Amino acid sequence: GGGEATGLDSVKVALVPGGPHPYFQPWIAAADQAKTDFGLGDATFNETAGWDQTKENDVINSLVANGYNAFGVFGVSPTDINSTFQNLKQNGIASAALGSCPAGDTNDADFCLSTDTEAAAYKAAQATIEAMGGSGVLAHLTGVNVDSNTQRRIAGVKKAVEETNGAVTLLPDVTDIDTDITTAQKAVADLLASKGSEITGIVSTAYNPAVAAATAVKESGLPISLVAIDDDETILAAIEDGSVYATIAQNPTGQAYVGSYALAKLASKECTMSEPGAIIDSGSFVVTKENVASYDDERTAASEQLMKDFDADYLVCS
Amino acid sequence: MTSRPAVVRWLGTPRFVLIAIIAVLVGVLVALKPSFLNGAFVLAPLITSIAVFTVVGLAQMTVLSIGHMNIAVGQMAAFGAMVAGISFDLFALPLVAGILLGLVAGAAIGAVTGWMIARTGVNSFIVTLAMSFALLGLVPTVYSALSTGSAFVVKPEGFDLLGRTSFASVCLAGWCGPAAIPLMVVPVLVVMAVIGLLYQRTRYGRELLLTGSNVTAAELSGIPTARRIVLAHTLSGTLAALAGILLATSIGSFTPSIGDEFMLQSFVGPILGGTLLAGGYVSVVGTFLGITLTLVIRKGLELFGVGIETLNVLLGIILLVALSADRVREIRLRRGRTPTAEEVPA
Amino acid sequence: MTVPALQALAISKSFPGVKALDEVSLTLLPGSVHALLGENGAGKSTLIKALTGVHRPDGGRILVAGRDGRAVETSLADPAAARDAGIGVVHQERNVIRGFSVAENIVLGRMPLRGGRIDWTRVHDEAAACLAQLEVALDPATPIAELSSAQMQLVEIARALYTETRVLLLDEPTASISGAESDRLFRVVDRLRDEGAAVLFVSHKLEEVYAHCDTVTVLRDGRSVLESQPLAAHSHDEIVDTMVGRALGSLTVPARAAPRSEAPALELSSVTTTAGHHGVSLRVRPGEILGLYGLVGAGRTELARAIVGLERITAGELRVEGVPARIRSVRQALHRHRIGYVTENRKEEGVFLEQSITRNIAVTVWPELQRGPGLISARRERELVARFVDDLDIRISSQAQLAGRLSGGNQQKVSLAKWLAASPRILIIDEPTVGIDLRTKRSFYELIWKLADEGMAILLISSDLAEMITLADRIAVMDRFVITGERENSHEYDSMSQEIIRLIHSHSAEAGPIGESVAGAVTEEEGIDVAG
Amino acid sequence: MNGGRRTGVRALLRSQSITLVVIVVAGTVLLGLASGGDLFSPVGVRTFFQFLAVPILIGLAQMITVAVGQLNLAVGAIGGVAAALAAVLMADVGVPPLLGAIVPLAVGLLAGLANGWLVVLTRINGFIVTLATMTILLGAQYALVGTRTVSAANWEPLAAVGRATVVGVPVIFLAAVAVAVVVALAFRYTRSGRRLLASGDNPEAARLLGISNDRSVVLAHAASGLLCGVAALVSLAALPGVNQSVGGDWLLPSFAAPIIGGVSLTGGTVAVLGTVLAATVVRLVDTARAEFQLAPAWVNFVIGAVVLGTVALDRVRQVRAERRRGAERAEDARTPETVEASR
Numbered sequence A: 001g002g003g004e005a006t007g008l009d010s011v012k013v014a015l016v017p018g019g020p021h022p023y024f025q026p027w028i029a030a031a032d033q034a035k036t037d038f039g040l041g042d043a044t045f046n047e048t049a050g051w052d053q054t055k056e057n058d059v060i061n062s063l064v065a066n067g068y069n070a071f072g073v074f075g076v077s078p079t080d081i082n083s084t085f086q087n088l089k090q091n092g093i094a095s096a097a098l099g100s101c102p103a104g105d106t107n108d109a110d111f112c113l114s115t116d117t118e119a120a121a122y123k124a125a126q127a128t129i130e131a132m133g134g135s136g137v138l139a140h141l142t143g144v145n146v147d148s149n150t151q152r153r154i155a156g157v158k159k160a161v162e163e164t165n166g167a168v169t170l171l172p173d174v175t176d177i178d179t180d181i182t183t184a185q186k187a188v189a190d191l192l193a194s195k196g197s198e199i200t201g202i203v204s205t206a207y208n209p210a211v212a213a214a215t216a217v218k219e220s221g222l223p224i225s226l227v228a229i230d231d232d233e234t235i236l237a238a239i240e241d242g243s244v245y246a247t248i249a250q251n252p253t254g255q256a257y258v259g260s261y262a263l264a265k266l267a268s269k270e271c272t273m274s275e276p277g278a279i280i281d282s283g284s285f286v287v288t289k290e291n292v293a294s295y296d297d298e299r300t301a302a303s304e305q306l307m308k309d310f311d312a313d314y315l316v317c318s
Numbered sequence B: 001m002t003s004r005p006a007v008v009r010w011l012g013t014p015r016f017v018l019i020a021i022i023a024v025l026v027g028v029l030v031a032l033k034p035s036f037l038n039g040a041f042v043l044a045p046l047i048t049s050i051a052v053f054t055v056v057g058l059a060q061m062t063v064l065s066i067g068h069m070n071i072a073v074g075q076m077a078a079f080g081a082m083v084a085g086i087s088f089d090l091f092a093l094p095l096v097a098g099i100l101l102g103l104v105a106g107a108a109i110g111a112v113t114g115w116m117i118a119r120t121g122v123n124s125f126i127v128t129l130a131m132s133f134a135l136l137g138l139v140p141t142v143y144s145a146l147s148t149g150s151a152f153v154v155k156p157e158g159f160d161l162l163g164r165t166s167f168a169s170v171c172l173a174g175w176c177g178p179a180a181i182p183l184m185v186v187p188v189l190v191v192m193a194v195i196g197l198l199y200q201r202t203r204y205g206r207e208l209l210l211t212g213s214n215v216t217a218a219e220l221s222g223i224p225t226a227r228r229i230v231l232a233h234t235l236s237g238t239l240a241a242l243a244g245i246l247l248a249t250s251i252g253s254f255t256p257s258i259g260d261e262f263m264l265q266s267f268v269g270p271i272l273g274g275t276l277l278a279g280g281y282v283s284v285v286g287t288f289l290g291i292t293l294t295l296v297i298r299k300g301l302e303l304f305g306v307g308i309e310t311l312n313v314l315l316g317i318i319l320l321v322a323l324s325a326d327r328v329r330e331i332r333l334r335r336g337r338t339p340t341a342e343e344v345p346a
Numbered sequence C: 001m002t003v004p005a006l007q008a009l010a011i012s013k014s015f016p017g018v019k020a021l022d023e024v025s026l027t028l029l030p031g032s033v034h035a036l037l038g039e040n041g042a043g044k045s046t047l048i049k050a051l052t053g054v055h056r057p058d059g060g061r062i063l064v065a066g067r068d069g070r071a072v073e074t075s076l077a078d079p080a081a082a083r084d085a086g087i088g089v090v091h092q093e094r095n096v097i098r099g100f101s102v103a104e105n106i107v108l109g110r111m112p113l114r115g116g117r118i119d120w121t122r123v124h125d126e127a128a129a130c131l132a133q134l135e136v137a138l139d140p141a142t143p144i145a146e147l148s149s150a151q152m153q154l155v156e157i158a159r160a161l162y163t164e165t166r167v168l169l170l171d172e173p174t175a176s177i178s179g180a181e182s183d184r185l186f187r188v189v190d191r192l193r194d195e196g197a198a199v200l201f202v203s204h205k206l207e208e209v210y211a212h213c214d215t216v217t218v219l220r221d222g223r224s225v226l227e228s229q230p231l232a233a234h235s236h237d238e239i240v241d242t243m244v245g246r247a248l249g250s251l252t253v254p255a256r257a258a259p260r261s262e263a264p265a266l267e268l269s270s271v272t273t274t275a276g277h278h279g280v281s282l283r284v285r286p287g288e289i290l291g292l293y294g295l296v297g298a299g300r301t302e303l304a305r306a307i308v309g310l311e312r313i314t315a316g317e318l319r320v321e322g323v324p325a326r327i328r329s330v331r332q333a334l335h336r337h338r339i340g341y342v343t344e345n346r347k348e349e350g351v352f353l354e355q356s357i358t359r360n361i362a363v364t365v366w367p368e369l370q371r372g373p374g375l376i377s378a379r380r381e382r383e384l385v386a387r388f389v390d391d392l393d394i395r396i397s398s399q400a401q402l403a404g405r406l407s408g409g410n411q412q413k414v415s416l417a418k419w420l421a422a423s424p425r426i427l428i429i430d431e432p433t434v435g436i437d438l439r440t441k442r443s444f445y446e447l448i449w450k451l452a453d454e455g456m457a458i459l460l461i462s463s464d465l466a467e468m469i470t471l472a473d474r475i476a477v478m479d480r481f482v483i484t485g486e487r488e489n490s491h492e493y494d495s496m497s498q499e500i501i502r503l504i505h506s507h508s509a510e511a512g513p514i515g516e517s518v519a520g521a522v523t524e525e526e527g528i529d530v531a532g
Numbered sequence D: 001m002n003g004g005r006r007t008g009v010r011a012l013l014r015s016q017s018i019t020l021v022v023i024v025v026a027g028t029v030l031l032g033l034a035s036g037g038d039l040f041s042p043v044g045v046r047t048f049f050q051f052l053a054v055p056i057l058i059g060l061a062q063m064i065t066v067a068v069g070q071l072n073l074a075v076g077a078i079g080g081v082a083a084a085l086a087a088v089l090m091a092d093v094g095v096p097p098l099l100g101a102i103v104p105l106a107v108g109l110l111a112g113l114a115n116g117w118l119v120v121l122t123r124i125n126g127f128i129v130t131l132a133t134m135t136i137l138l139g140a141q142y143a144l145v146g147t148r149t150v151s152a153a154n155w156e157p158l159a160a161v162g163r164a165t166v167v168g169v170p171v172i173f174l175a176a177v178a179v180a181v182v183v184a185l186a187f188r189y190t191r192s193g194r195r196l197l198a199s200g201d202n203p204e205a206a207r208l209l210g211i212s213n214d215r216s217v218v219l220a221h222a223a224s225g226l227l228c229g230v231a232a233l234v235s236l237a238a239l240p241g242v243n244q245s246v247g248g249d250w251l252l253p254s255f256a257a258p259i260i261g262g263v264s265l266t267g268g269t270v271a272v273l274g275t276v277l278a279a280t281v282v283r284l285v286d287t288a289r290a291e292f293q294l295a296p297a298w299v300n301f302v303i304g305a306v307v308l309g310t311v312a313l314d315r316v317r318q319v320r321a322e323r324r325r326g327a328e329r330a331e332d333a334r335t336p337e338t339v340e341a342s343r
Ligand SMILES: Nc1ncnc2c1ncn2[C@@H]1O[C@H](COP(=O)(O)OP(=O)(O)OP(=O)(O)O)[C@@H](O)[C@H]1O
Pocket: C015, C016, C018, C019, C020, C038, C039, C040, C041, C042, C043, C044, C045, C046, C047, C092, C405, C406, C407, C408, C435
């Protein structure tokens, strides 16, 4: 990090994820780090929303009432989160969409710092196809269909498959199996039982299905290449033991750390956005057995670059 | 019994107990966290939730009044909201027309449910459970088919006014209303009044209650019980749809997850408020107070930054304690005298 | 002196707002049958429940003779303790587990085990033996839900006798069973007495009490006003006056005016129903009371239900005031044709126990009281209800009182008031006085006569032949879903009862036993006695 | 006459299970054909039965509370906490797997007892009590595992049991069937079982017979909780790991199985075979979904439709039976009259 610890002690940053999920856990440490590094008044993390937009709004409102004046929010409902951002903006509160951008073409937060989910899914599918040897049958496991990120991921996978010019066939996307681990495990097992002999590759762009698929593929002994998303310890262990070919790591730490920095600059009125509502990619990284030990350095470097980009391009400071 | 002054009787009702608890709670909260009185960020959202969930509670109350349950309140809300969303998104209907269509859809699904129950005589729990399964399958499928990103996002004129505007924007001769009170309370108060009137002043409400008390005796007293069962479920579906639509206006768009959180709350409100699960009694004001109590508690815990796990644990315990306290009070009262029906009016 | 089989000393029991038992004492001797009498709400059932561990008394002592013949003070903490102490009971309301077989209902309190698990062979054998002892020809494997209420009661008696029973408490066992069935019951009671058991017998039918009981206790308002006296020492009238607390004059059948018109208000011609009736024809004229007599299970209630649309009429014709009527629901019967139906099953079908008196009575008139979108004026409603509370002399503390808190007789009046409020032209009354005490019964009779005098056409269903002969102008007899005949009522008990029994015979293949039992049931009845 | 009617009723009862058997057989055949025999392959068989164990167990858990006239909304929460606590104890505290296997059972039993005692002591409706305990337990589950997934590698011996098969059938399924048999025997051959049914059928009559309804209610909730604990143990053995989502989807299927299986919601009846068969039907729907690659939402839709269909069918049967009875009586009534007429 590179900011100076001056003038930002009036800023209280709140990071609000969509709900309890391992993906967001790095936010906690990153928020603490940002607080010390930038001398923030406070930086807190609150996951009580429980994947419910109304409750997420309630959480945000309570935090406002408690004096928080800069918000990094993973919107539960991408179609609704702009209303929340508008509300914050009307009251002069800085906001950022972190980890997921609002659906549609507008972002009413000051900026969105998120994985380009379509690009990440595209990379994941490409990695899977590579592992499959360039041809075969691919299955895509993903999360709640109603999430616009899911739609983007479906598009990304589709794009990668289309680029093979028919060498790879894509089975219908298996959605809505991220609700709980039992559902995911059952869906994966049923998929393997009915289509296991045809399938040559699986790409999972959701958490529980990835965990379930890693074990199921290993146990079935089927020659299926598996690529997951995120770098939860379970997945990393699976990459190390070879049951998962690769995963696409995102950059939650960078989102929270850099996001807090920019939010603080905006909330203290020190800076404004050069382009309000800018959408910024926080990066995604292919992790395989080869780089499982080192990918984090690559990611840290990317975060540092992000910080510079904010200072240089995205923020206009007085 | 007639000699007991009305005030003394009232002091013993669940409603009074609830008002007292809420008052004390709010007092404590304000003393410890003056920000509780923040209009735009605490009170207005709190009152909005109370408004929406009161309607949810009423949706359950109407079927509780005939001794039934509606396990599908949430899904009926999702269904009604979905129809309203479609009418805005695909047919560009104006606000009122879309809302009416949504309500009609809720009424229709409720009526179908009621009709099945009346026709087959099967327990309402089973039929509404099955209905909730069916809608749980149908609604997301329709959203996926008819929208991009599984949401209807077109907002007709007046949408934000209904869902996200407070009296602060209602100004007369330079004087504006309080920012703490959302405009949404207006339709909800109207609904409460209508439902209250229905149960207290009309033949239909009374017939619903008698059907809930003893359906055989009701049929044998000339009450068309099958029609009343359909009526109660139709009301339930309509109110559920209304709650779903109100929720959509308050969060900004129509999604299949609307109503996910309705089912449990829908029981808590009326039951804390004194509506009997067995049917035969209802209380509109009690339902409102029961909802208010739980939401004030939630808001208070939220302001103190209580985490998700503690929040759940505390909410569960408070529910148990509140109901046990109510039990104890009831037993005490029973010991003293014989309560009368008039003590539990709508 | 013999050691009492059971002795209750100064038992008290209060419910919220009611002192149901106030230092009641009672002595049951082995080898004798003891009558427990009193008006509705006097505390009879409460006493029985206090003696069987259902209610824990607030005060008093209970002594039970053990197997060794010595009396021991017992706490009877719960019903199982009473059973273990050799006390068997048949409560006033039916208590069966509908999902179980007859056999299991009999042995449930003490399921025989073998090797720690239920021995189903023994369950069936022992239940069968128990039923045989009672001369009841029931297959123990029958699901009990398929039995009639009377058969269920026999099963309950079998249950009470299943374990070693030295004391048998019977709470109104004859209230709703036919003559044949009570005969059988009394044969069992007599045998138990001979075998040395002590029996406590509750009934509102004084004649059977005099025929079968040795001693008597009378309760009034929770106090014993006559305690464990030899029955023979007290005359019928004396007992009645003790129960009522004042001299109760005799009931005379009033001079009944002729029907208002010859044109029937209600007419059935050759009606067939989905319930199973065939070729049923009946006519009731305005101002006339037509009695419909029959044994329990004859199909009278079902006929009433068919008239008000609860069963379908599939052939034949129903005419109301000369006009053919197709009635599909009680609502149509009431609002279109002005037919009221007072059901036999008061608690389950007649009153809303958890609702106010106001609502219970006004329910039938709401459609008339309503204005605009169903609005009801609470004032007009209260006034209307007040009128009927006065007219029928219903004892309530306020209109807001819950119907469930009224005594049985007053509940019955509420269920009648509900129908009178709707001013029907035709009233069907089904078993109006089951479980009702003497005094209330009389006020009912007077009320029914008055209604008929005012021009109402009344179809009266009763299994109490004496009641029928007292009340009705004409009597039709139904047996197994057909009408077997109809007679003008002479109010002469002996001749009428003979004739009616003959009418039942005419249809019955096994005329012998049933005829005998009907005669047995109706030989001496209170209503007749005073009517004569 | 009684005998005749009884066999009629028995036939009716039997036909409920027979309908389910027919559906199971037909469904299996059709699916087998559609999958080109894959369903009957070793993997197909193993997969099918592996995911039948938990539905059977939670269906039985719900069935027992329904039998006594109660509901248990906390099935999933009890199972979730039971699995989470065991996982955390084994992974973080180093409790050996054998001991860890007892934890879910103990937690389930205790939670069930707590439900029962709360219902009995507070007299609050069981629906509300279990709703409250469900909320509390969900908080507890989250407090235990937070957002992490505790890997099954921490209890490898248990996971091995989860993978084990006997002639191709998963051991966990056989265990669930064994539990079902025990439950069936308990309801048939123990006094407690019969008392529980009596309390559910007619609490007032049961009380007058010296049965303590309170005990029956506590027993039912305790047994229900214990079965949730067994389901948690099975999940622990079979899942790749345990996280805060375990148990999240149990509630609705727990009701679907006994209801489709023919258990009356008013209490007093059990249908162990029906519940097992109904769970199998639901599992078939699941398998069909995978085979035809439909969205999971369809499973819900089909379950809803099946329940409504069962309900309607039942009603039709009932109405027919009533009509038949009426017609029989009319027939009886007609005969003597013709005799009279001919006299
Ligand atoms: N469980 C109860 N709770 C409250 N009051 C009760 C209860 N049981 C009986 N009572 C009251 O106690 C009194 C005695 O009732 P009980 O049932 O013993 O009368 P009874 O002599 O058996 O009358 P009946 O001839 O009508 O059967 C009545 O006033 C009744 O209302």
